[in-house]
Amino acid sequence: MNKLNRRRFLKGLGVTVSLPWLESIASRSVRGEEPVEPPQRMLMISNNLGILSTPFFPENTGKDYQLSPYLNELADFRNDFSVISGLSHPDVAGGHSTENCFLTAARGPTRSGFRNSISLDQYAAEALGPVTRFSTLNLGVNIDKANRSLSWTRDGALLPAEDRASVLFHKMFVQEEAKAIKQHLQRLEERRSILDVLMDDTRKIEIRLGQEDRARLDQYLTSIREVEMRLESEREWELRPKPVTDQPEPQDIQDQKLFFEKFDLMLSMAQLALESDCTRIVTLMVDAFATPAFQLHEGQQTSDGYHNLSHHGQAEEKLAQLEDADRQQMGLLHKLLQNLASKPQGDQRLLDYTSVLYGSNMGDANTHDNTNLPILLAGGDYQHGQHLAFRHDENAPLCNLFVSMLQKLGIETDEFGSSTGTLSGV
Known part of the structure; x- marks a missing residue:
């Protein structure tokens, strides 16, 4: 098969490679030409030990809900996010065994012969095609690369997460x-x-x-x-040629005890990847399970590893440390939203074109419960500023939200995983 025939063959399959979205292209509207709509993006973040549900979920619902203690950390962006309760994956139970199913919804992770299914990011990448240099970027914090990932192929194979910021930077910006x-x-x-x-x-x-x-x-x-x-x-x-950035090459953080510093660094790398249009889909798995005793504040370390803290048994000392850690994660999320909001995209903000999902496979790590998952959706120009509450005794499928996110990306689909449709209210 010669090159010309190969090219025709690929075009016949509908393969195209588009250029990154550029401000100069969007500015054509100034010259009286049809403006180009900036592309939608997705960033999906999961902490595999979750967060404390009581200070996270608001007590009331709807548009007039009162911010919970944790959501107070995001008060500046109240109208840019929605908190959603009463969601989970049907038949995805078994405590920590569900951590690899957060974006797949593959049923029965504890059953003999279990095989995972395609994750949301990979499904979206397949549908969008090669529109960017990297179809997706799969990142991790303190990640156990051999056993944990948010990204899985259509055949159910784990895609290792990258936890070295310097490697990511080199891939995205350093010309070979x-x-x-x-x-x-x-x-x-x-x-x-x-x-x-x-x-x-x-x-x-x-x-x-x-x-x-x-x-x-x-x-x-x-x-x-x-x-x-x-x-x-x-x-x-x-x-x-690769895109150019004025950001200096980052220094990797090796010490797992510097949990928040590593989390912050990988969030900044995710933001850099999205704003440079190196990719439009990023996953970030925060592997709290693999995180040892970590630094809460300078000169202050937790009394135990993250996993043991999560099994708090209502012990006040452990709960206090977990709440401190949760609030700091909310602070990092606030910083991310602030940074995305500061980046212009057409006549709006990068935040308006980026669906940011923050959540966990754990509803309650203390009891290994995988229902009523903590879910927060920010950016992406949804109907935000609300607490959407579904039944806590009979959860709605989290995949309904995933379908809504896929449609926001411009993907024509009405199903994914265990979905029964889109998620009403978003």
């Missing part, structure tokens, strides 16, 4: 030397040659197959075509 680019392009060409051989071999046997085997072969060919598209996209992006 010509020699390194050439070597990478050669490797891509070798992989494409292998795919060509596979395609030729499968076509030779196709005519001898029955209907059922043809269906299996079609699935196999579809997988090859998807790899073809990814390789072509990767090649196109490899030939383009």
Whole structure:
């Protein structure tokens, strides 16, 4: 297959690679041309031990709800977020075993032979196509890379999270030397040659197959075509210069005890990735389970590791430390919203084009309960400024919110995971 035929083949599959959204393009409206709408983005954050529910959830509902103690930390952005109670994933129970299912909703994580399903970010990336250099970025804080991730492939394979800010920065902004680019392009060409051989071999046997085997072969060919598209996209992006940033290269924080500093750093990297249009989809898993005793404030450390603190048994000392940690996380979320709001995007703010989901697979880590999950949705130009409350004895599917988020991205779908539709009220 020559290059021209390959290009036609890929175009026939609907493959396109678009340029990043630029202010100069949007300004065409000043010249009387049709303005270009900035793209929507998603940032999904999960702390796998959750937060204390009583100081998080408001007591009343609707638009006139009174801010809870935790939400007071976000008072400046009251009209830019919604807090949602009464959501969970049906048949996703088993305490900590659910931590990898937050964005997948795969049922029965404790059952024998359990296999995860595709995560929300990867589903969205597949639907959007290669519109940015990175289809998604999967980040972590104190992450156990071998066992935990928010991102999972369609086949249920874990996608390791990156917890080194310097590596992310290099991927996004440091231009490789010509020699390194050439070597990478050669490797891509070798992989494409292998795919060509596979395609030729499968076509030779196709005519001898029955209907059922043809269906299996079609699935196999579809997988090859998807790899073809990814390789072509990767090649196109490899030939383009990377964006420029005036931000200095970050220094990695190795000490797991500096939990909030690491969390803050990875949030800043997520923001940088979104505003530079390196990607439009970011996940961030805060692995509190793997976090040892950590620094609450300078000169003050927790009395135990995060996991043991979460099993507080109503002990006042542990509850006080957890509340302190939760409030600091709300403070980091406030800083993120503030930064996104300060970045212009067309005639609005980057925050208005970024759906920020903060939540957890844990409704109550103390009792290993996976219902009534703490969920906060900010930005994205939804109907914010409200407490949406669903039944606490019969939760609405969290995936209904996921469908609403996918539609906000411009993806035409009415289902994902265990959804029964969109989430009413957002």
